[in-house]
Amino acid sequence: MPEVPPFADDPSAGLLAKGAPGDNAAPLSITEISALLKRTVEDRFGFVRVRGELSGVKRAASGHLYLALKDEGARLDGVMWKGSVQRLGFRPEDGIEVVATGKLTTYPGRSNYQIVIERMEIAGEGALLALLAKTKARLEAEGLFDPRRKRALPFLPRTIGVVTSPTGAVIRDILHRLADRWPSHVLVWPVLVQGQGAAEQVAAAVRGFSALPEDGPVPRPDLVIVARGGGSIEDLWAFNEEVVVRAVADSTIPVISAVGHETDTTLIDFAADRRAPTPTAAAEMAVPVRAELAAQIADLALRQRRCALRPVQLGRERLEARAQRLPRPEALLAARIQQLDDLGERLRRGLADRIGVAAQQLQRHAGRLSAPLLQAQRRHAQQRLDHVRLRPDDLLRRVAQERLRVDGLDRVRRQLDPKAPLVRGYALVTGPDGHVVRTRAEAARLATMTLEFHDGALIVAAAGPGAPPPAPPPRSARPAGRTDPARQGDLF
Incomplete structure (x- = not known):
């Protein structure tokens, strides 16, 4: 026997939809029920604050932000429109615990509910520090904090660029300390140092200083100081933003980070070329003390003079020491003086002896100088001269030879005469x-x-190189081959 369905006797169980007796409620469409649910949820939850961890963060090409908020037991989809995203003070990432403010609504296309976020904040300082550590680790892995990227600061910068608020006490402290140490030309780029849009303005200022031309109307700084006073981690958060850190790391000008007090640390401290504990300390790092530099120069000049005079002084001392070791001039000349006196005495005695010997020889030969003897010698010489005969033929033959030689030289002279x-x-x-x-x-x-x-x-x-050649002389009746000896033609 076939089994009978349990609803076989129910009059409402049929193929066609029929209204029950006394029922005046018409069936709702899916759109209508979705609209009722949407209106009910939005009326009941028009303003809510939700705390949870971000997950599945995705930014669409239109600028809208899609994400999910979750905790240990549930998950809530969320959307943040472009206008609200632009007002965010941080970069949403997975794993950040936030407090989202907005309203609940439904999305009929997927039959789920979601929160439309109008404002989103990090849930407490612990979550903020966790985001800071996460951002630091990511940027450090890219090499933006590598110590090898650090550059040396210029010793005496001619122009210093300062990125800070123009109305705060920071700029006055920096200018006052620069005036005390070394007056310099300062360019201030006014920016917001906290709040919405502060990070973008600071990054634009750092990049703007780097973009200035070397020979432009505005002098290009040799050094840039990014400065701000102390505050909480939330007040200093603009200097932890990735856009600011990348701008400082990409700067073509050396940068000093002077954000907060000595105990405050931001991410640009790791990307900058030098970190200063305070803005005043940054000004001290930027320039030396003029008085100390002048004293150092004076000390170096004194040392230079001492170094220049030291060899002279040592040479004088050595000369005096060696001069004391030299014997006196009298001692050096004493032997020669004695020898000179001895030779003078010997010369005097020798001359006297020589005169005596000569007198004796003169007396010995005086007998030979008698007149008869001299006359005999003259006669003997005259006889020898008489025996010498000079023949004229030999002289004439010698004269004739010399005359021929002189005549030959004269002929050569006349031939070589240019005139x-x-x-x-x-x-x-x-x-x-x-x-x-x-x-x-x-x-x-x-x-x-x-x-x-x-x-x-x-x-x-002269007629010059361009003058025409001279005309030939006129022909005459004179026979060919004969010329007038009294006329000479033109040489040119």
């Missing part, structure tokens, strides 16, 4: 300075020349 050809009709051409002109090209470069003939000289002017 000898002048008698035969030639002329000697010389320049203004007396040198002989040998070529036509040389003559063309001269303004005047001197033509020397055998009976005198004549000064003529």
Whole structure:
């Protein structure tokens, strides 16, 4: 026997939908029920604050932010429209615990509910520190905090750029300390140092200083100081933003980070070339003390003079020590003086002895100088001279030989005389300075020349390289081959 369904006797269980007796409620469409749920949820939960951990954070191309908030037992989808995203004070990332403020609504397309977030904040200082540690680890892994990227600060910067608030006490402290130590040219780039948009302004200021041209109307700083006074971690959060850290790391100008007090630490302290505990300390790092530098220069100048005079002083001391070891001049000359006296005495005695010997020799030879003896010697010499005969033929033959030699030299002289050809009709051409002109090209470069003939000289002017050649002399009835000996043609 077939089994009978339990609802076989129910009059409402049929193929066609029928209204029950006394039922006046029409069935709702899916859209209508979704709209009722949406209105109910939005009316009941029009303003809520939810605390949870971010998960699945995704930024759409339109600028909207889609995410999920979760805790140990539940998960809530959320959306944040573009206008609200632009007002965020931090960069949302997975794992950050936040407090989201907004309203609950439904999304009929997926039959789920979600929160439309209008404002989102980090849930407490612990969550903020966790986000800070996470951002630091990520940027450090990229090498932005590598000590090898640090650059040395300029010793004496001509221009210093300061990125800070123009109305705070920080800029006054920096200017006062610079004026005390070394007055410098300071360019202040005014920015917000906390709150919405502060990070973007600080990053734009750092990049703006780096973009200034070397020879532009605004002097390019040699050093940049990013400064702010002390505050809580929330007040200093703008200097932990990634955009600021990357701008400081990419700066082409050395940067000093002077954010907060000595115990405050921000991420730009690790990216900057030098960290200062306070803004005042940053000014002390930027420039030296002028008085100390002047004293150091004076000390170096004194040491230089001492070093220059030290060799002279040592040389004088050594000279005096060696001079004391030298013997006195009298001691050096005593032996020579005694020898000179001895030789003088010997010379005196020798001259006296020589005179005595000469007197004796003179007396010995005085008998030979008698007049008869001298006359006999003269007669003997005259006889020898008489025996010598001078023959004229030998003398005449010698004179004739010398005359022939002199005549030959005279003929050679006449042949080599440069003025000898002048008698035969030639002329000697010389320049203004007396040198002989040998070529036509040389003559063309001269303004005047001197033509020397055998009976005198004549000064003529050159026609120049562009002058026409002279006309040929007119023909005459004179027979060919015969020329007038009294006429000479033009040389040019």
